[in-house]
Amino acid sequence: MAYYQGVLTIICVNLMCVMGVSLLTGFTGIFSFGHAAYMAIGAYTSAIVVGRLGMPFVIGLIAAAAAAALASFVIGYPTLKLVGDYFAIAALGFGEATRLILDNGGDITGGARGFVGVPKHTTLSIALLIVALGVVLMRNILNSRFGRSFVAIREDRLAAEAMGIDTSRFRMMALAISAAYAGVGGSMFAHYLTYLQPVMFDLNKSTEMAATVVFGGLGSLTGSVVACVLLTTIPEVFRPFYLWRMVFYGLALVSTIVLRPQGLLGTYELTFERLKKVVSACPLKARFDRRGGGLTGGPESGGGRSCRY
Amino acid sequence: MVLSRVLQQLMNGLSIGSIYALIAVGYSLIYSILQFSNFAHGSFLVIGAYTGFFISTAASLPFAGSVALAVLTAGVAAVVTERVAYRPIRERNSPTLYFIIASMGIAIFCEQTIIATIGPKFRTYPRILSTTSFNLGPVTVAIMDLWALAIACVCLVVLQYFISRTRMGFAIQAASFDLQAAGLMGVNVNGLIGLVFLIAGILAGLSGVFLGMKYTVYPQLGYLTIKAFVAAIFGGLGSLPGAIVGSIVLGVLEAFISAFLWSQMRDLFVFALLIAVLLVKPSGLMGKYVEEKV
Amino acid sequence: MPVLELSKVTKRFGGLTAVSEFDLRLEEGELVGLIGPNGAGKTTVFNLITGMYAPTSGTIRFLGEDIHGKKPHQIARRGIARTFQNLRLFRNLTALENVAVARQMECRYSFVEAALRTGRFRAEEKRVREESLELLHLVGLGGKAYEKARNLPYGYQRKLEIARALALRPEVLLLDEPAAGMNPEESLSLMEFIQDIQERFGVTIFLIEHHMEVVMGICSRILVLNFGCTIAEGTPEEIQANPEVIKAYLGEVQE
Numbered sequence: 001m002a003y004y005q006g007v008l009t010i011i012c013v014n015l016m017c018v019m020g021v022s023l024l025t026g027f028t029g030i031f032s033f034g035h036a037a038y039m040a041i042g043a044y045t046s047a048i049v050v051g052r053l054g055m056p057f058v059i060g061l062i063a064a065a066a067a068a069a070l071a072s073f074v075i076g077y078p079t080l081k082l083v084g085d086y087f088a089i090a091a092l093g094f095g096e097a098t099r100l101i102l103d104n105g106g107d108i109t110g111g112a113r114g115f116v117g118v119p120k121h122t123t124l125s126i127a128l129l130i131v132a133l134g135v136v137l138m139r140n141i142l143n144s145r146f147g148r149s150f151v152a153i154r155e156d157r158l159a160a161e162a163m164g165i166d167t168s169r170f171r172m173m174a175l176a177i178s179a180a181y182a183g184v185g186g187s188m189f190a191h192y193l194t195y196l197q198p199v200m201f202d203l204n205k206s207t208e209m210a211a212t213v214v215f216g217g218l219g220s221l222t223g224s225v226v227a228c229v230l231l232t233t234i235p236e237v238f239r240p241f242y243l244w245r246m247v248f249y250g251l252a253l254v255s256t257i258v259l260r261p262q263g264l265l266g267t268y269e270l271t272f273e274r275l276k277k278v279v280s281a282c283p284l285k286a287r288f289d290r291r292g293g294g295l296t297g298g299p300e301s302g303g304g305r306s307c308r309y
Numbered sequence: 310m311v312l313s314r315v316l317q318q319l320m321n322g323l324s325i326g327s328i329y330a331l332i333a334v335g336y337s338l339i340y341s342i343l344q345f346s347n348f349a350h351g352s353f354l355v356i357g358a359y360t361g362f363f364i365s366t367a368a369s370l371p372f373a374g375s376v377a378l379a380v381l382t383a384g385v386a387a388v389v390t391e392r393v394a395y396r397p398i399r400e401r402n403s404p405t406l407y408f409i410i411a412s413m414g415i416a417i418f419c420e421q422t423i424i425a426t427i428g429p430k431f432r433t434y435p436r437i438l439s440t441t442s443f444n445l446g447p448v449t450v451a452i453m454d455l456w457a458l459a460i461a462c463v464c465l466v467v468l469q470y471f472i473s474r475t476r477m478g479f480a481i482q483a484a485s486f487d488l489q490a491a492g493l494m495g496v497n498v499n500g501l502i503g504l505v506f507l508i509a510g511i512l513a514g515l516s517g518v519f520l521g522m523k524y525t526v527y528p529q530l531g532y533l534t535i536k537a538f539v540a541a542i543f544g545g546l547g548s549l550p551g552a553i554v555g556s557i558v559l560g561v562l563e564a565f566i567s568a569f570l571w572s573q574m575r576d577l578f579v580f581a582l583l584i585a586v587l588l589v590k591p592s593g594l595m596g597k598y599v600e601e602k603v
Numbered sequence: 604m605p606v607l608e609l610s611k612v613t614k615r616f617g618g619l620t621a622v623s624e625f626d627l628r629l630e631e632g633e634l635v636g637l638i639g640p641n642g643a644g645k646t647t648v649f650n651l652i653t654g655m656y657a658p659t660s661g662t663i664r665f666l667g668e669d670i671h672g673k674k675p676h677q678i679a680r681r682g683i684a685r686t687f688q689n690l691r692l693f694r695n696l697t698a699l700e701n702v703a704v705a706r707q708m709e710c711r712y713s714f715v716e717a718a719l720r721t722g723r724f725r726a727e728e729k730r731v732r733e734e735s736l737e738l739l740h741l742v743g744l745g746g747k748a749y750e751k752a753r754n755l756p757y758g759y760q761r762k763l764e765i766a767r768a769l770a771l772r773p774e775v776l777l778l779d780e781p782a783a784g785m786n787p788e789e790s791l792s793l794m795e796f797i798q799d800i801q802e803r804f805g806v807t808i809f810l811i812e813h814h815m816e817v818v819m820g821i822c823s824r825i826l827v828l829n830f831g832c833t834i835a836e837g838t839p840e841e842i843q844a845n846p847e848v849i850k851a852y853l854g855e856v857q858e
Contacts, residue, residue, distance in 0.1 A: 029404075033413060078587075079584070086542075086587055089542070090587055093539075094580070096580065097580040100576055101577070140718050140719070141717060145710045151695075151696060155692075155696060156691045158655075158675075159687065160693075161674070161676050161679075162679055163705045163708070164680045164705065166676045203417075207413065249414075249421075250417030250418030253410055253414025253417065254411050254415050254418060255414075257403075257407045257414065258398060261403060
């Protein structure tokens with residue numbers, strides 16, 4: 001039982017990080033191979049704030065998000081103005097640099113040997129709560145002028161600029177939000193595992209996150225969620241797979257983008273409307289009708305809509 | 310004797326820089342044609358390194374033969390990669406983003422497959438090229454480094470000749486300006502791209518063999534290509550002379566920092582250089598930065 | 604006071620002078636055309652006005668304000684909207700979403716309000732949605748509101764781009780070859796469409812076109828550009844008779 005709880009908790013941790021990457025890459029079109037750095041920053045910040053300074057867990061979470069977002073500002077401000085390829089390379093460089101700095105952090109970070117003694121705070125219910133809030137927040141952001149701006153930037157940055165969108169500012173915003181999510185994920189991770197090592201946040205971790213988003217579908221939050229659940233569960237459930245899981249991530253990345261670039265779900269989103277249809281056969285119909293009525297959703301056109309019109 | 314130390318590091322830097330140059334040139338070549346960063350370049354390197362290792366330890370070929378085979382294998386791997394992964398993306402006119410994703414996927418797949426099958430243990434090349442060194446004045450030069458430097462120079466000169474004097478070379482130059490136009494002018498684009506990848510793969514495989522001999526062979530050997538990437542960007546993505554210059558300079562700077570400062574700083578320095586270049590002059594020393602047409 | 608005024612605007616790219624000493628005065632409500640052979644610098648003029656390029660020298664004044672050096676999104680917000688020569692729609696978004704991206708410019712709700720879905724958020728979102736739908740209906744795309752832009756027929760895509768630009772409620776609308784790729788019948792329909800828009804929305808329109816029947820048919824005034832220089836300016840009749848213009852398009856007439 002504890003094992004399944006553990007798996008579920010890890011799913012929640014990964015979900016937080018993956019949602020961030022989904023926003024950045026899937027919705028805003030910015031590809032980054034160094035996102036694990038923000039998870040690391042969040043994890044270590046929270047570990048220090050809660051473990052060494054004795055602050056409550058909530059403060060740790062907030063500090064993690066803030067630290068990661070701040071780091072993203074520092075790195076993002078000079079590098080986001082670069083065209084696609086260059087930014088991805090810079091992000092990769094930043095990811096590796098962060099790991100190196102943590103490795104050499106001496107007493108502050110515990111160096112390569114690790115940071116032990118992180119207080120355990122992440123129970124399953126807390127993790128689920130945080131993730132649920134995270135999902136709701138992300139959906140709200142995406143279904144607003146902010147989400148529309150992000151997607152416009154992804155589709156055609158020049159045109160978005162011509163339509164009055166300050167693309168530099170919004171790209172920075174997307175990066176900061178996605179970093180904050182990864183930071184929170186990192187904090188959850190730190191207080192679940194109770195020890196940290198820089199190698200946990202290496203290129204493999206960044207790849208894992210990127211592969212999940214690509215596999216689930218660039219531009220679908222639901223896809224990212226589904227892919228995350230699948231790609232976290234399968235290696236856990238099928239232990240022999242575990243050794244090959246990184247092989248699989250690499251393969252997933254290539255084959256998805258070559259064979260089926262839209263991933264599992266394309267831009268399909270599970271909305272309350274669609275949920276309603278599924279549930280309408282249920283006796284719980286009445287409750288859902290009340291809930292769903294407040295949303296201004298569009299009609300069910302074919303294919304997916306990332307902005308709900 | 311500071312001067313002797315300086316000269317020594319200069320020599321070291323030159324030696325590692327020439328290996329970087331082999332990698333960076335291939336990488337820059339691919340970038341100039343297809344306008345994307347081939348993150349899978351490290352895989353070609355690793356394939357070359359491992360193939361060379363296995364053939365030279367297992368088979369009774371003369372060493373040169375093993376190297377040739379290893380290098381060829383890497384070249385073939387590159388061509389296959391292009392054919393299987395990049396061509397479909399190119400033909401579908403997908404955004405450049407997809408190339409990056411695919412190349413990264415291949416890099417991870419390759420590295421992890423090696424770890425899962427062959428194992429992460431370090432492998433050492435047989436002592437074919439003597440590890441002895443000789444003294445050139447105050448400087449100690451390893452024979453192997455000299456060979457690497459010599460062969461690298463020869464390769465680069467041959468490549469330069471090929472690009473600037475042969476028909477195929479002209480076609481490559483044309484394609485680096487405008488792939489579509491070159492195709493319309495009758496250039497066999499698919500064949501040309503295949504050739505470019507073959508060349509890049511061969512160069513990467515060669516550098517892999519050298520690195521394998523100089524250090525050891527391990528799955529993460531491909532990570533060294535990141536440094537070559539930085540060198541290529543520093544010298545100017547898309548410019549072959551730039552890649553060479555950038556690599557030499559980077560190699561030398563690395564050697565100096567490693568020796569005179571903190572060796573851990575070496576890698577951080579590389580990343581700092583990357584950020585600095587991207588901020589100050591993204592087109593590098595000799596590169597061309599193409600404006601997007603509105 | 605002219606709505607848009609360009610004075611001696613010059614743009615050099617290294618050694619190449621794309622636009623040289625370009626002057627323009629657009630009065631409110633005018634429909635002015637810009638023609639010239641390919642490569643004359645017409646789109647460059649648009650890019651200069653919309654802030655994608657900064658002029659090497661000269662001034663650009665919009666509603667009396669100097670907009671030199673402002674970023675494209677700032678200029679768009681001030682009231683200059685454009686369409687693109689090669690269509691730059693948000694292909695994977697629906698027609699409605701395309702228009703909404705522009706229409707949302709006036710939204711004031713903050714990030715926090717969006718996150719919490721407050722009353723102001725809902726009200727403004729509703730308004731954006733309704734106004735966008737209305738605009739689509741006005742241009743005849745009402746039935747296609749939920750289609751993805753990339754699935755629309757070409758003519759509709761062109762109209763959608765114009766609708767999107769109109770959603771910015773601009774003072775000045777720059778149309779870059781709106782009739783490109785259209786047959787004569789479609790061009791005629793587009794002509795009427797543009798005139799209709801001008802009446803209905805009261806925008807000042809500056810138009811680049813190669814389809815002469817469109818330009819001559821609806822523009823009150825035409826500027827002719829060649830190699831970055833204005834070689835003629837006048838009414839359609841004057842332009843058609845101008846020997847310089849004929850020479851630019853057809854080359855020297857052999858005696």
